[in-house]
Amino acid sequence: MLTKKGKYGLKAMVYLANFCPGQTVRVKEIATAQSIPKKFLDAILGELRNAGFVNSRMGKGGGYTLARPATEIVVGHIIRAIDGPLAPLPCASRTQFHPCDDCDDFEHCAVRLVMLEAQRALSDVLDNCSLAEMRAIANAESGHLMYYI
Incomplete structure (x- = not known):
């Protein structure tokens, strides 16, 4: 069974996939938008950073961004990094x-x-x-039409 930690990690990664490459997103924004406790999300994003899925930047304009294009990130790899x-x-x-x-x-x-x-x-x-396919499924289900570079 997917743990809550794994589910939150996937939700955060899909959220990040909606932004242009290199555009940082603050933890608080992700937590609020995805209904994830911020402190728990901090720990999850730290694990995802250590596993090479996200990059982080401190200070003004800081936050998290995907480390690779969403097309190159495999959902199974994210789950294994978080849940084993x-x-x-x-x-x-x-x-x-x-x-x-x-x-x-x-x-x-x-x-x-x-x-x-x-x-x-x-x-x-x-x-x-891929994370891009997961994002596309979510956006199609919600009726959003998004364009990506």
Whole structure:
């Protein structure tokens, strides 16, 4: 399940994707516009900065901006940076696999095999969706017509 932290991170990234490249946005604006507690958002944006998804600038004219074009940022990568692996169980993770303590034969475990399929399906969707596509879906649903450079 996507955590609240992951959801807020995605909401903040989509919000930032609506601005011209290099245009900074203050945390308070993002927090207000997306109904995210500012203190929590500060921590999330710090993690996203450390992961290379956003850049920050201090002082007058400061704030956050996307570190790369929205077309180059993959939704699955954002979620993994915030919440960790997409797999519902550690034994179904591609990146942080470890067998369950109570499993004698993880290669043939029915629970693991189904969770592997669930992980593959989720990864297929999230790893093939860019932040720009996510932004376009949101803007189409809200009836906004936006033009991007």
